[in-house]
Amino acid sequence: MLSLFLVALASASLLPGGSEVWLARQWCQEPAPLALWAVATAGNTLGSLINVALGRYARHFQGRRWFPASPQGLARGERWYRRFGEWSLLLAWAPVVGDPLTVLAGVFRLAWWRTTLWLLVAKGGRYALVLWLADAWLAPYC
Template identity: 30%
Template sequence: MLESLESLLLDYGYTGLFLASFLASTILPFGSEGIVVILIYMGFNIPAVVLVASTGNFLGACTSYYIGLKGRGYIEKYLRIRPDEIKKAETYFSKYGSYVLLFTWVPIIGDAFTVAGGLLRLRFLVFSIFVFTGKFLRYLAVAYFAGIF
């Protein structure tokens, strides 16, 4: 199913990339990096690909942040994040502060970081700066390595 979803999203170029990046940061268990690489190989504008993917992924993270603001009941209802993952994310926050949000792209724990940011009522501006920066740097690295190989 995910393969057919990815191929459908690829047919829509930047719009498909935006949707894939958004969904990958919220409810669907797949990454959008492959679509980034394919679009680059297809000749799409690299800065635009990086910006579109970063923006979509950031807005998906904002959705998770909002669900975290609403409380633990919403997390269990709408997201596939286990309570132990949230607890681990909160531990990282208490140890490292807001800097952990630079790593929201990390599989499994990254989504928990965004939700924990909401649960902990982190200021949205701080959340936005760290999350967007981390996601942008990740897609920039993906685009860079895609361009080399």
């Protein structure tokens, strides 16, 4: 289970990873779906929260010449994020767009508890679906 936690954590960071495949593999070896779901969800949520922290830290560099956003662009982005961005965290599980969305949650300083709640819903839902599919399709082959 430790390996599942670490793979899920790394998969949520800006590093590439495939925690869904690892979860299905673990399910074949020890079918304890609730425990597997909890471990994968916790690891992946923690990994995304690391991205949020990186986004919060990146904001300290906004005065530098190389910072990718102007103060006006940052203010415009923050207004948009306050209006629509919170819901976008439901896509934090998605490849390519999920990790940047979590970084933006940090850049625009969404409250930690709200960020954590959205991430738990998104990540937990995805892993519940993976386990359901594993049970439906992989059970005869395990």
